[in-house]
Amino acid sequence: MRAYYYDNVPGDQRLPHDYVPTRPVSKETLDSINVKFWSIPVEGYEPKVDAVAKERGYKNRDTINVSKEGLGDVYEQKIKGFFEEHMHEDEEIRYILDGSGFFDVREMPTDAWIRLAVEPGDLIVLPAGIYHRFTLDEKNNIKALRLFQDEPKWVPHNRSQDTDINPHRVGYLKAVGVGA
Numbered sequence: 411m412r413a414y415y416y417d418n419v420p421g422d423q424r425l426p427h428d429y430v431p432t433r434p435v436s437k438e439t440l441d442s443i444n445v446k447f448w449s450i451p452v453e454g455y456e457p458k459v460d461a462v463a464k465e466r467g468y469k470n471r472d473t474i475n476v477s478k479e480g481l482g483d484v485y486e487q488k489i490k491g492f493f494e495e496h497m498h499e500d501e502e503i504r505y506i507l508d509g510s511g512f513f514d515v516r517e518m519p520t521d522a523w524i525r526l527a528v529e530p531g532d533l534i535v536l537p538a539g540i541y542h543r544f545t546l547d548e549k550n551n552i553k554a555l556r557l558f559q560d561e562p563k564w565v566p567h568n569r570s571q572d573t574d575i576n577p578h579r580v581g582y583l584k585a586v587g588v589g590a
């Protein structure tokens with residue numbers, strides 16, 4: 411996984427949006443916003459992903475395919491929806507099996523976008539309450555495991571003044587040492 415600051419240049423969200431030269435983001439910065447990641451080769455991944463899942467209490471999983479073929483007519487609309495800035499009341503955990511894409515997460519307290527370019531073998535955990543968004547890249551294909559503890563509550567709460575005071579958002583800010 412490569413992490414770098416998003417350039418904020420208007421245009422196709424599927425482009426890399428990398429500054430020239432690139433502005434890399436360190437592991438320490440990702441730690442400071444509670445984003446976790448592991449690199450586990452896809453070949454023979456199961457025992458290693460199982461071990462992380464066991465340690466973190468992820469009892470369940472399913473597989474998601476995002477591609478033009480898989481989604482058909484609603485593809486463009488879905489892609490736009492995933493790219494709306496939002497948060498969840500649970501962690502968002504993904505292990506990439508095939509394809510690639512971009513998760514954008516907000517750095518705190520700067521509110522800058524950090525782009526996480528994910529590829530097969532990347533396991534990422536976005537904490538509950540972090541503002542983020544997702545897009546495919548120009549290859550238009552990703553296949554990922556979604557891991558979760560019990561019943562998944564993948565309701566997106568789009569960024570707003572109301573969401574800013576959601577207890578999970580407030581809890582997240584406290585956890586990363588921002589806000590009261």
Ligand SMILES: [Fe+2]
Nearest residue numbers: 496498502566
């Ligand atoms: Fe999300």
